[in-house]
Amino acid sequence: AQTVTQSQPEMSVQEAETVTLSCTYDTSESDYYLFWYKQPPSRQMILVIRQEAYKQQNATENRFSVNFQKAAKSFSLKISDSQLGDAAMYFCAYRAYTGTASKLTFGTGTRLQVTL
């Protein structure tokens, strides 16, 4: 069974600084998808970024980028130029590549605080 581990329950970053959130996963599959979701206090689940395991290039979305290390099964999220609106719970998630209804397996989340 796949597992996703986020070892940082809480992180803090100053506005305009950079922060990296860690995520590791365990799978025997060679093809899969990885996601980072953001959950602000409004409790919406918002997709931040996604990565296909077969792509070597790290995904980027504006200020958000990932460091995908397939051999190490590591998928960290880097937030550059942090903004107050980035404060939220961040969940790393894994999804199998095959299957018509592959579930998301989530990590336990990292609460990110952004300070002035």
Added chain:
Amino acid sequence: DTAVSQTPKYLVTQMGNDKSIKCEQNLGHDTMYWYKQDSKKFLKIMFSYNNKELIINETVPNRFSPKSPDKAHLNLHINSLELGDSAVYFCASSQGNSDNQPQHFGDGTRLSIL
């Protein structure tokens, strides 16, 4: 414009009651999901339906019964509610045949059992 909508957003009820949460998506997706987020924020899959057919059932008690009248709707009915059922329940959808497409989530339903 809401892609995945759940009703109600909040549900407060007493132990032992039966309640339903409705979910509708207008994205044309063929796969829908229910997730449960507990008090520690841990999100876990409960069910998944693909074209109205149950695909995933993750050891959820029989008191929980999903129903999918069509592929745009996936409702969750809960019988004999217990204190441990208090959580936020998220509905989500995706296009099952295009696995590179992410799941879109509803805003969640906070269920509180008194």
